[in-house]
Amino acid sequence: MDVLKLLPKTELHCHLDGSVRPKTMYELLLKEGIIEVNDFREFEELVMVKDDCKSLIEYLKKFQYPLSIMQKKENMERITYELLEDLNAQNVKYVEIRFAPYLHTKEGLSFEEVVESVLVGMERAKKDFGIWSNAVLICMRNERVEESIKVIKNGAKYIGKGVVAVDLAGNEQDFPPEIHQKAFNLAYDMGYNITIHAGETGIAENIPKSIELLHAQRIGHGIAAAKDPKVMELLKEKNIFLEMCPISNLQTKSVKSIEDYPIRKFLAKGLKVTVNTDNITVSNTSLEREYQLLMEKLDFTIEEVVGLIQNSIDAAFIKDNERDILRKKVDEELRNMELI
Ligand SMILES: O=c1[nH]cnc2c1ncn2[C@H]1C[C@H](O)[C@@H](CO)O1
Numbered sequence: 001m002d003v004l005k006l007l008p009k010t011e012l013h014c015h016l017d018g019s020v021r022p023k024t025m026y027e028l029l030l031k032e033g034i035i036e037v038n039d040f041r042e043f044e045e046l047v048m049v050k051d052d053c054k055s056l057i058e059y060l061k062k063f064q065y066p067l068s069i070m071q072k073k074e075n076m077e078r079i080t081y082e083l084l085e086d087l088n089a090q091n092v093k094y095v096e097i098r099f100a101p102y103l104h105t106k107e108g109l110s111f112e113e114v115v116e117s118v119l120v121g122m123e124r125a126k127k128d129f130g131i132w133s134n135a136v137l138i139c140m141r142n143e144r145v146e147e148s149i150k151v152i153k154n155g156a157k158y159i160g161k162g163v164v165a166v167d168l169a170g171n172e173q174d175f176p177p178e179i180h181q182k183a184f185n186l187a188y189d190m191g192y193n194i195t196i197h198a199g200e201t202g203i204a205e206n207i208p209k210s211i212e213l214l215h216a217q218r219i220g221h222g223i224a225a226a227k228d229p230k231v232m233e234l235l236k237e238k239n240i241f242l243e244m245c246p247i248s249n250l251q252t253k254s255v256k257s258i259e260d261y262p263i264r265k266f267l268a269k270g271l272k273v274t275v276n277t278d279n280i281t282v283s284n285t286s287l288e289r290e291y292q293l294l295m296e297k298l299d300f301t302i303e304e305v306v307g308l309i310q311n312s313i314d315a316a317f318i319k320d321n322e323r324d325i326l327r328k329k330v331d332e333e334l335r336n337m338e339l340i
């Protein structure tokens, strides 16, 4: 839809390893001898989930391919830069890119080399394309709390220099939030913003736990809140933003079908909802596709989509003066499109 293409957009929940430009991943996997397929289509089957994906755990298996080539500084920088180049071409004005630094230290890179390569890619993209971005550092749920503490301590020197927040991601079913409480207390004291993946795989209680024990200001996914009015009440009362990712949620079977997707229920309850991609390549999606799905299947109007974009601006982990600048830029384009 042309109007969706042209809309000025913001992206708050986008994993770097799940969003590697497919052609680049193919080139690097072949060059490094990790795969032997010689057909691009066959390769796409390997790295993107299909509709028959059964769970988040199955979905997470796709990350082994991008992670295997994201172990070098030049690859990290290039992948970040290209993601931003592609998002800029889709008129994304602001993006928060998330990644788990320690998943990129398997072949000798230091934590600092990983983070700085991403930050250099972001800087270069800003200079070349004008697209503005910040980074979110991920702690992995399946790791011990000491590993999360290392992410938080080592990342602190980058707060305000491109890093704005920390997150907890990975297998939610087997690793509840409280395992990482000590780390997120520290993150809170150190001044990070905090977002937590919670309620993605049906466990509603992980949402209040993430807010009350881990200081979450935003919740990734949050689908399971729909089952519990008290959880929705808490989200509303605490003014917590939801980072919803419809296509990913359908693929991981967070919801049975798009008709069961609780986005309208959340909006009707007055919750602050944003819409994001999660993993552009693994989920084979884009912001445009996410919005198009909402318009085609859930009867969203273009004005409602604009409302979601405006929520993202409110939810972004940026300073208020930066938020004013971003809002002004987006509003100007919306006004020119006669959408506000
Ligand atoms: O949607 C998700 N839920 C939980 N974990 C996820 C999701 N998408 C990606 N991840 C994991 C797999 C990646 O390797 C890791 C860091 O981006 O975060």
Ligand SMILES: [Zn+2]
Pocket (backbone or CB within 6 Å): 013, 015, 169, 197, 220, 278
């Ligand atoms: Zn995610």
